[in-house]
Structure formats: structure tokens, C-alpha cells
Amino acid sequence: MKHNITPREIVNALDKYIIGQADAKRSVAIGLQNRIRRLRLDDAMQKEVKPKNILMIGPTGVGKTEIARRLANIADAPFVKVEATKYTEVGYVGRDVESMVRDLVEDARRIVKRQKHEEVHEEAEAKAIERVAKALRPGIKKKKDNQNSGGMGDWAAMLRQMNPQALQQGEEEEEEVTEEIAASRRQIRQQIRDGKLDNHEVTIQMEEKKLQMNSINPAMEQLMDMQDSLNALTPAKKVERTVTVKEAVELLTEEEADKLVNQDDINQQALKIAEERGIIFIDEIDKIATKNEQGGQVSREGVQRDILPIVEGSQIQTKYGMISTDYILFIGSGAFHVAKPSDLIPELQGRFPIRVHLDDLDEEDFVRILVEPENALIKQYQALLATDGVDVHFTEEAIQAMARFAVELNDTTDNIGARRLHTIIETVLDELLFEAPDMQMGEIEITEKYVSDRLEPIVGDGDLSHFIL
Structure with a gap:
């Protein structure tokens, strides 16, 4: 989080993108500044100071979501926007309310990963350029003589069937690089750095990216964690891509940076910044008010009661470990045309002490x-x-x-x-x-x-x- 920014500077930054709504900007700026102030306190006092959650009230299209999103960008904080109507009471089919916290951790992990990659960018880029140079000027591959390997030929054939990628990787490591090839690669590396080969096409091998899915409920998340554990036991599958040299360097730099950083450090740091700096924007919170004239009152009140412990502060299990929601800033938002803030259950009302009314636009x-x-x-x-x-x-x-x-x-x-x-x-x-x-x-x-x-x-x-x- 940027510790040297003042509420006035926050408002000025919001003014660049959002017209009007001075009261709302002022309130969120104070809320963000209080989080910065809290981090300057001693540990004992930090535990006592909780964020003052904000309830934005105003018609659609006046800037509620944009204020929250820009606020997160200004603070470089993890941010997730969710819609209250997407969640259903426990026992019904729909998204589990705890998934909003898991989504926040994923955003925090993205922020930390980007920072860590920037720290090792120079080394990762050098490795990526070397791989591209090898792809453009391959060496002379050495072939093993399986006839004299004492029965290893059968073993190699079996390994090829079980894991062709592992055998292929081992074979690629053994190559003969003559002085001519080495000199050619040095020249290619320099041309890549100078941008002379940016539009030249090259075929590279990359690790296949695993499909990332948002979990629907804790049971599904456990299945996904088991799948990740099984994937970790097998070598990463390689895929070939034909791209320009410039794209190849960018893709391989990302892959090499992943190898250079400690993933466990990223995960733990992501949990910490999600706890300390995370912002969750709950839109359409008025749609789950209990006195709404539409049907489904029990389910809507149930969603409120499911959200309540998260806003109050609780421990949520994620794939990277436990996270406390005590110090996450929650911003609720709704038009409240039919329902009123007082139609929310009293316990939830009390967890949004700052009320901000956004004006209609003229x-x-x-x-x-x-x-x-x-x-x-x-x-x-x-x-x-x-x-x-x-x-x-x-x-x-x-x-x-x-x-x-x-x-x-x-x-x-x-x-x-x-x-x-x-x-x-x-x-x-x-x-x-x-x-x-x-x-x-x-x-x-x-x-x-x-x-x-x-x-x-x-x-x-x-x-x-x-x-x-």
C-alpha cells in the first residue's frame, strides 16, 4: 500500500476519472487513509482497530463501482467486485459467499506475483533470450546408442510410452555446440536485444498452462486442490507455439520468472496483503434486503446471514491457507429504490457504519x-x-x-x-x-x-x- 498518499491526493486522483460525487470520494479517501494510519500503530493497537465499512447509496450509473475500483488502483490493493444476487443461502444451488474472499486472495496473488517477477525480470529475460536463440540456432543433438546400453533400450522405450515429455527433455539437454553455433547464438542474442528480430517467427516449447477455474463451493475447491497435487507429481507437459521473437521473449520471460521465484513465498505474502489491504465491493446489496416486495424472502435473508460472519471477521479456508477477514474493507452498494438500508438485517446494517449518498447526474x-x-x-x-x-x-x-x-x-x-x-x-x-x-x-x-x-x-x-x- 502507498503509505505517503493523503486523503486530498486520493480525491484528486479520483477526480481524474469520476465527475462529481465529492462526498463519496471524501468518505472512501478517509476510509483508505485510516487503513494507512492503522499500519503505523503498534501491534496491540492494530489488532483493535477495524476498518469502517462503507455503504454507497445511489442510482445506477453515477460512479459507485468506478469509485471503488479506482480506489483499489490508487492503493495498489487487492480488489474484487461481486454481486450479492449471485449468492444463495447455504443449501441452495449457487455460489458460496466465502468464494468472494478466495477470489480476493487470487487477486492479491496476482499483485504479489507481478512484483516478484519484476524483481527477477532481468535474469528471467536473459534466460528467455537464450532459449529463443537456441530455438533459432539449434545445436547438434547427440543420439544415444541403445544397442550398447546393456538392456537400456527396452527401458528407454518403456519410458517413452509412459512419459515422452521427460525423455524428450533429457534428450534436448544433450547437444553438441560447436564454436560456429556458439558464435551464431551470441550474434542472435544481440540482435534480439536490439529488436532487429522482433517480427521474425520462431517455434518455441513452453510448459502447458493449467486451466484456472473459480470454485463454486468448498467441496469443489478440495477436488481442485487434489488435482493440483497430482499435477505436481508429473512433469509439466510441453506445447509448441509459433510466435514472433518479441512475443516469444515475453512468454518465456514469464515462464522463467515463475521458476526463479518461490511460489510459497508468493502465496503467504498474498494472504497477508489480502488480509491487510483487501477491498471487497458488494454490489446490488439492496436486492437481498428482506422487505423487498419480490419473492424469496427466506433465501435473501439467508444470504445476508451468510455474508454477516465474513464482514464481521472470520477465518476462511483457501487453497493457499487460512485468511482472516477482520481487516478487509467491505464496500456495499445499491440503488435502494424499493428497499431501504434499514431493510437489511440489523446485524449487517451495523457492519456498514459509514453511509454515503451519491447524487443523481444532471x-x-x-x-x-x-x-x-x-x-x-x-x-x-x-x-x-x-x-x-x-x-x-x-x-x-x-x-x-x-x-x-x-x-x-x-x-x-x-x-x-x-x-x-x-x-x-x-x-x-x-x-x-x-x-x-x-x-x-x-x-x-x-x-x-x-x-x-x-x-x-x-x-x-x-x-x-x-x-x-
């Missing part, structure tokens, strides 16, 4: 969303069309018109917040996106009239706007 907010953030929609589409040689410019009046239509549609149909802008701008640029690859258009100006001509016929037809916009 026309001015939509205008800012279109142009201000670093990843603003208009900037995205300008970059996309620039790949076809089209320089698109939007007038201020055109941007204002798109924002106005977005507000009108949110008022007259379902309010989906800023997500409405995606459908608006896609509809406005539909013809241009289709024709751009076949026409050398140069500069194109999108005016208010251009926007109105494409949106007014649809917005004016209520039935049509429901389906298109």
Missing part, C-alpha cells in the same frame, strides 16, 4: 463526463476513429446536445445514469464508424445539427427510444 455532469476525465468517452472515440485516418472534432453545442438528450431519456425511460452516454454517442457516430475504414475523410466536425438529426427521430418515438437508446 446535464452539466454529463457534459463534463464526456470531455473531462482522462478516459472520457469523446477522447476514446476520437482515438478509435483516428486509427482510420479520421480526425473528429465535437463542437461545444454538439456535446451539450448529447448531454441534454441523455438527461431527457433518463427522465422519460429507465434512469441508467452515465451509461446512457454510451448509447447516445454510439448512435450519433454510427454512420461514421461504419464508413470510416473505406473513406479518406480527413477532418470531420460533429455539430449540434448533426447530433439532433440522428437522435430526435428516435427520442421523439417513445417506443423506439426504449429499444435503441
